[in-house]
Every structure is written in C-alpha cells, then in structure tokens.
Amino acid sequence: MSLLTVNNLNLQFDTDEGRITAVENVSFEINTGEVLGLVGESGSGKSVTAKSLMQLNPSNAVYSPESSIKLKLETEEVDVLSLKSSSELVIVRGGAVSMIFQEPMASFAPAITIGSHMVEQLLIHTSLTKKAAAELSIEMLERVGINEAGKRFHQYAFELSGGMRQRAMIAMALSTKPKLLIADEPTTALDVTIQAQVLDLMKDLVAEFGMGILFITHDLGVIAQVADRVAVMYLGRVVESGPVRDVLRSPVHPYTQGLLNALPKLDALDQPLTPVEGDIPSPLERPSGCVFHTRCPQILADHCQNSVPSATIVSKKHTAACFAIETDKEAA
Amino acid sequence: MTETPLIKIEKLQVEFPLGRTLFGKPLKLRAVNNVSLEIMSGQFFGLVGESGSGKTTLGRAILRAAPLSSGKINFDDGDVRYDVGSISKSDLKNYRKLAQLIFQDPYAALSPRMTVRDIIAEPLEVMGLTKTREETDKLVREIAAKCRLNLEHLRRFPHAFSGGQRQRISIARTLVCSPDFVVADESVAALDVSIQADILNLLKSLQKELGLTYLFISHDLSVVAHICDHVAVMYLGTLVESAPTSDLFTNPRHPYTRALLSAIPSLNPDDRGHAQKLEGEIPSPANPPSGCTFHTRCPMAKDICRTEIPQWRKLNDKHSVSCHFSEDLPKT
Structure with a gap:
C-alpha cells in the first residue's frame, strides 16, 4: 500500500454567498521516495487539497462523508480526516507530515529567532532535549547549505535573504524526519538562479531521506525538473494524471494541452502563444458537467455540459477525464 | 520600427539615501549605476534581471518617478523633445501623457470603490484632456473595446473581475491618454499561464495598432524571449548585456x-x-x-x-x- 492514499476527496466551504465547491472527487497516491507534482492555476484547489492532508483548512471547510485520506506509517495506519483534537493531529502537523510554504517571510514569526522556531517544533515532535534539539537544528541548517549555521541559528527571518529563508524553512520541515513532505509553491517567490539551487537541494534531500513529496506548483517547467508523476487540477478536479514524461510529452486532456501551448518556450521563439480562451470561472458560478467545458476547444455538443467525465485510462498509469478521449477510444 | 531612439539614456545613476555613517557622512544606495541605453521608436524593449537588480528603478527613473543623481535621459518622439532629468513642471505634465506605466498586480492597482468606467476615465479627467463627459465616455469606450473589454462591464466594480480582465482594465487606463511610451513593469507576473499568453498577445497587437514603444520589465526570460525585439540584462544596478532577442x-x-x-x-x-x-x-x-x-x-x-x-x-x-x-x- 502507498504511503499516502487520498480517495474521493470532496471539500466545500460554507460562505455567506453559499456553499462553494473547492475540491471534487480527487484521488491520488504517493509512495515513499516519490515526488508527485500537483499543478494547476490559481483557484484550481491544489493548496486546499494539500492543506486537507494536515486538516489545516479553516473551520468552514466541509468534507463529504466518502472522502478519505489514509497515511500508512510503520506501525499504524492513520485516517487523517477522523483526527479531531490537536493532540491527535500532531502526527500529521509536523510529525509524519511536514509542509514548506510559498512565502518564507510570512511563515516565520518576525520576533522569534530561526533557532527558536526549529527547537520548538523538535521539542513538540521528538523526545530530544533542548540542547540536542539545538545541535540537530544547526546540523540541518548546515545540511541545506546555509553558511555560518551557528550564527544564522540566532538570527531573525528578516536578517536572511529570500533563498536562505527558504532553505531554513526546508531544514526546519525536515528536522523531524517526516514521511511525507508537502511543498506548496516552494520556489515561486525566488529568482530563477536561486530556484535552481533550491530545486537541486530538494532532489538531493529526497534521495537522502527517502520521503514522499507532494510538490505543488503552477510552473510546468519546475514539474518537469522535480516530479516523477504529475496530476493536473482544474477547478477542484484532477483532469489528467500520469508519469511526468507521458503527461508533458503527450498530454491528452484539452486543458493540459492548452496550458502547454500557452507557455512561452525557448526552443520555439517564433511560434505564437496560444492562450486558453476565456477566463477561469468564479467559484460561485461553477460550470455544470465537465468543469472545463466553458473554455474547451473540443467541446462535444450537449454532452460535456450535462455529465461529468470520469477518468479514462490512456495508457498504463496515465489517465484523463474527458469525453473527447472516450469517444476517440470507442472509434478506434 | 524606425531607427531613431525614442528614449536615450546616458550614464544614468539613481541613488537613494541610506542615513549617515558614524561621522555624519551620508550613506547612499546606488540602485542604478552608469546605465546607458537606447530604446528605438516602436521597439518592444525587454529588461530582465533578478530582484534587487534595479530594473524597476530604471523604469521609474525614465518616467521621472525616481530621482536622478546624475546622467541624462532624453525623450524624443519627433514632435517634442524633453531632457527628463531637468524637465520643467509644465513640460512634465505633458510628458506624463506621453510616457505611462502598467503595474504588476492588477488586484492592487485598481480602486475597489470606482467603477471600471471611472477608473479608465480618471487619467483623462486629471490631465484635463477632455472637455465634456460625452467626449470622455467616447474615448473610454474606444480604448475599452481595443483592450477587448465588454462595454457592459464599464458600469461594474473591479471586484467582479478575474485577474486577466483586471489587467485589461489596467492596460486600458494606461493607454486612454494615448501615450507613445509605456513601461510595463512585471505586467504578467501575477497572472496564470493560460491568461498570461492572452495579455502578452494583447500588448503586442496594441503596439501595432497604436504605434507604442514598450519597456517590458520582467524576471521571466521565456516571456521576454517571446515578446521582445531587444533585451537588456541587469545585475546589481548595471547593465551587463544588451542585444537583439535572437x-x-x-x-x-x-x-x-x-x-x-x-x-x-x-x-x-x-x-x-x-x-x-x-x-x-x-x-x-x-x-x-x-x-x-x-x-x-x-x-x-x-x-x-x-x-x-x-x-x-x-x-x-x-x-x-x-x-x-x-x-x-x-x-x-
């Protein structure tokens, strides 16, 4: 069984304007030592999916009864959504599951040193003494490539550069030796040269620590560089998923194809950019049937608007949810 | 594209005060150091660099929105010539009509309390370019149509729009006073990939239609490669390389x-x-x-x-x- 199994995750938010669907029927698995890339535009539900794994969504979040998130540890299997009290939740909030956020400046408290952050969480999640925790923290800071780790340990987040803050964030997330690491747009706020350094570091760390990673990003280039498998999300649904080579080289869902065509490519400078027509619908006006039908170039008349396509197997491990593929298959 | 420079910069320096040393000597941060470049009329000129390289400051200096410490910026569109560094108050008013700015974040750049029509009309009213409300409305409708905004939307408030639509409103506001020169500072950085291509295509088609010259500031080299004719690379306040894109x-x-x-x-x-x-x-x-x-x-x-x-x-x-x-x- 996989390290993490998410099955039929349905998540809605109660708001003043009514109940908004954020995630609909999302299922995926992550194995130990594997990087799953979750890609999608803003509003696609990738961050709330990740936060569900730690139950970090706000209190107006409503999970449907059939949703299940199972985490397999050495001794036990944890049903994440059934955890209630904060003492039970410790296991997925920093214990077996850690998270790296997009904006490291916003994730460190400004009036607490980097070192205190790191020691505090080690004291919560491990049985280390304060002294041992401090030593381990400094060791981790060195491991992620921070110079003068002993000095940085006593500094505040504002004294570090953006790249260094993100390294410190990674060091902190990994010091508890999590089984699963959630990285939510970890390089989006960084410059390309620093991004390349951080991605390299993360690849090294997977090899060394052997954990599973859920890597969330909107950047398909980053996905190509780090992920083993990829799931493409649009408006709360996974529209296509499979091994990274298959999905990026021969995408079958019109949305994935559209995303790749809209991307400026360095080896094809003369090609015009083709935007995906239309705008992302507001969550309050969620399209019926296939959520992508309002922007889809391959829309099938009176089919796509009415019913929801299920995941069709394109090839081994490569699936996509689209009626156009189903009919192609039948014709073939 | 003609071969006369619209903007000619010679040995430009921009410095910001940083307080004083122990002995009362003023400290300065040199954000732009000894930059010389020419932007030809009708060119799509790209400026790239990491954060902190001074690209935004250079763009602002050209618009006279950052202080010039030394060096020269000349603006010459064939009809009028300005020495931007020592421009008079009355000339500056006219220069503001000719040189405009598109901001990065379409969510922060539009007042939530003004209708789209009022947002686009504001530059005309502030600069006193139109005499009657009918005249203003006519210009607003013309530019809104060019920026592919639905005229029905002019009565709505910005909160009703998605990121891509907001950026089109922002572009319409910039272009309503028919400038010659536009600084687009990270104008697609806040947008999703599928929308980004649409805005880039819009900028390009508006350039042809209205005869604009752009300074396109970006950290994203693949975007720059696709849209710009000429690219300059900045590092720590200085230009390191400048060449035609290919x-x-x-x-x-x-x-x-x-x-x-x-x-x-x-x-x-x-x-x-x-x-x-x-x-x-x-x-x-x-x-x-x-x-x-x-x-x-x-x-x-x-x-x-x-x-x-x-x-x-x-x-x-x-x-x-x-x-x-x-x-x-x-x-x-």
Whole structure:
C-alpha cells in the first residue's frame, strides 16, 4: 500500500454567498521516495487539497462523508480526516507530515529567532532535549547549505535573504524526519538562479531521506525538473494524471494541452502563444458537467455540459477525464 | 520600427539615501549605476534581471518617478523633445501623457470603490484632456473595446473581475491618454499561464495598432524571449548585456546571461541537472563588490575582475556587453 492514499476527496466551504465547491472527487497516491507534482492555476484547489492532508483548512471547510485520506506509517495506519483534537493531529502537523510554504517571510514569526522556531517544533515532535534539539537544528541548517549555521541559528527571518529563508524553512520541515513532505509553491517567490539551487537541494534531500513529496506548483517547467508523476487540477478536479514524461510529452486532456501551448518556450521563439480562451470561472458560478467545458476547444455538443467525465485510462498509469478521449477510444 | 531612439539614456545613476555613517557622512544606495541605453521608436524593449537588480528603478527613473543623481535621459518622439532629468513642471505634465506605466498586480492597482468606467476615465479627467463627459465616455469606450473589454462591464466594480480582465482594465487606463511610451513593469507576473499568453498577445497587437514603444520589465526570460525585439540584462544596478532577442538567446556573451538562461527549468523531464548553476545570491546593493559586481558569483572570474570595472562596450552594432572576457567565453 502507498504511503499516502487520498480517495474521493470532496471539500466545500460554507460562505455567506453559499456553499462553494473547492475540491471534487480527487484521488491520488504517493509512495515513499516519490515526488508527485500537483499543478494547476490559481483557484484550481491544489493548496486546499494539500492543506486537507494536515486538516489545516479553516473551520468552514466541509468534507463529504466518502472522502478519505489514509497515511500508512510503520506501525499504524492513520485516517487523517477522523483526527479531531490537536493532540491527535500532531502526527500529521509536523510529525509524519511536514509542509514548506510559498512565502518564507510570512511563515516565520518576525520576533522569534530561526533557532527558536526549529527547537520548538523538535521539542513538540521528538523526545530530544533542548540542547540536542539545538545541535540537530544547526546540523540541518548546515545540511541545506546555509553558511555560518551557528550564527544564522540566532538570527531573525528578516536578517536572511529570500533563498536562505527558504532553505531554513526546508531544514526546519525536515528536522523531524517526516514521511511525507508537502511543498506548496516552494520556489515561486525566488529568482530563477536561486530556484535552481533550491530545486537541486530538494532532489538531493529526497534521495537522502527517502520521503514522499507532494510538490505543488503552477510552473510546468519546475514539474518537469522535480516530479516523477504529475496530476493536473482544474477547478477542484484532477483532469489528467500520469508519469511526468507521458503527461508533458503527450498530454491528452484539452486543458493540459492548452496550458502547454500557452507557455512561452525557448526552443520555439517564433511560434505564437496560444492562450486558453476565456477566463477561469468564479467559484460561485461553477460550470455544470465537465468543469472545463466553458473554455474547451473540443467541446462535444450537449454532452460535456450535462455529465461529468470520469477518468479514462490512456495508457498504463496515465489517465484523463474527458469525453473527447472516450469517444476517440470507442472509434478506434 | 524606425531607427531613431525614442528614449536615450546616458550614464544614468539613481541613488537613494541610506542615513549617515558614524561621522555624519551620508550613506547612499546606488540602485542604478552608469546605465546607458537606447530604446528605438516602436521597439518592444525587454529588461530582465533578478530582484534587487534595479530594473524597476530604471523604469521609474525614465518616467521621472525616481530621482536622478546624475546622467541624462532624453525623450524624443519627433514632435517634442524633453531632457527628463531637468524637465520643467509644465513640460512634465505633458510628458506624463506621453510616457505611462502598467503595474504588476492588477488586484492592487485598481480602486475597489470606482467603477471600471471611472477608473479608465480618471487619467483623462486629471490631465484635463477632455472637455465634456460625452467626449470622455467616447474615448473610454474606444480604448475599452481595443483592450477587448465588454462595454457592459464599464458600469461594474473591479471586484467582479478575474485577474486577466483586471489587467485589461489596467492596460486600458494606461493607454486612454494615448501615450507613445509605456513601461510595463512585471505586467504578467501575477497572472496564470493560460491568461498570461492572452495579455502578452494583447500588448503586442496594441503596439501595432497604436504605434507604442514598450519597456517590458520582467524576471521571466521565456516571456521576454517571446515578446521582445531587444533585451537588456541587469545585475546589481548595471547593465551587463544588451542585444537583439535572437542574438542574446543564441549567442549570450556575458556569464551572467548564460547562467540566467540555463537556470530556466526545462520542460523536458530528461533534461535535468544540465543547468550551469550559479553559486550564492545577489549581493546587497548597499555594499556592492569591487571591480565587476558579478565576480563573486562568476564561474570564470579572474584577478582583474576583482579590481577593474569592465567597460560597457560594443561587440557589434547592436550587441553590447560589460565583461573583460566576452570574447574568451566557451561556445554555447
């Protein structure tokens, strides 16, 4: 069984304007030592999916009864959504599951040193003494490539550069030796040269620590560089998923194809950019049937608007949810 | 594109005060250092660099929104000529009509309390360009149609719109007073990929239709490669290379340009880890390195780089670079 199994995750938010669907029927698995890339535009539900794994969504979040998130540890299997009290939740909030956020400046408290952050969480999640925790923290800071780790340990987040803050964030997330690491747009706020350094570091760390990673990003280039498998999300649904080579080289869902065509490519400078027509619908006006039908170039008349396509197997491990593929298959 | 420069910058320096030293000597941060460049009329001129490289400050200096410490900026559109550094108050009013800015974040740039019509009309009213409300409305409707905004939407407030629509409103506001020159500062950075391509295509078609000259500031090299005719690369306040786009991307002559190009994550999953990695991070502009400012990170730095500032020199008619060893760089 996989390290993490998410099955039929349905998540809605109660708001003043009514109940908004954020995630609909999302299922995926992550194995130990594997990087799953979750890609999608803003509003696609990738961050709330990740936060569900730690139950970090706000209190107006409503999970449907059939949703299940199972985490397999050495001794036990944890049903994440059934955890209630904060003492039970410790296991997925920093214990077996850690998270790296997009904006490291916003994730460190400004009036607490980097070192205190790191020691505090080690004291919560491990049985280390304060002294041992401090030593381990400094060791981790060195491991992620921070110079003068002993000095940085006593500094505040504002004294570090953006790249260094993100390294410190990674060091902190990994010091508890999590089984699963959630990285939510970890390089989006960084410059390309620093991004390349951080991605390299993360690849090294997977090899060394052997954990599973859920890597969330909107950047398909980053996905190509780090992920083993990829799931493409649009408006709360996974529209296509499979091994990274298959999905990026021969995408079958019109949305994935559209995303790749809209991307400026360095080896094809003369090609015009083709935007995906239309705008992302507001969550309050969620399209019926296939959520992508309002922007889809391959829309099938009176089919796509009415019913929801299920995941069709394109090839081994490569699936996509689209009626156009189903009919192609039948014709073939 | 004609071969006369619309904007001509010579040895521009922009400094910001940083307080004083212990002995009362004023400290300065040199955000733009000794920059000379020409933007031809009708050109789509790209300016790239990491955060802290001074690209935004340079764009603002041209618009007279940042203080000039020394050097010259000349604006010449064939009808009027301005020396932007010593422009008079009445001339500045006219210059503001001719040189405009599109902001990065379409969510922060539009007042939530004004209707779209009022937002687009505001520049006309402030600058007193129209006499009657009918005249204003006519111009607003014309530019809104050119920016592909639905005229029905003019009565609504910005909160009703998605990121891409907001950026189109923002562009309409910039162009309503029919400027010659537009600084687009990271104008697609806040947008999703599928929308980004749409805005880039819009900027390009508006350029043809209205005869605009752009300074397109971006950190995203693949976007710049697609849309710009000519690209300049900045590092720590200085220009390191400037060349026609195809030339710069196929034959970069500065180690920093090369590092930037190779740091772009490739979309090919089998092309991992071939990047020529840059060590370290961009130094603080308050305390720049001696000699060539890039020598602390440059893979080919020699002794001369630490002591002598490289000259800004022409390799050919359109390709300029500031590196001691441009000719000795290995072939790409």
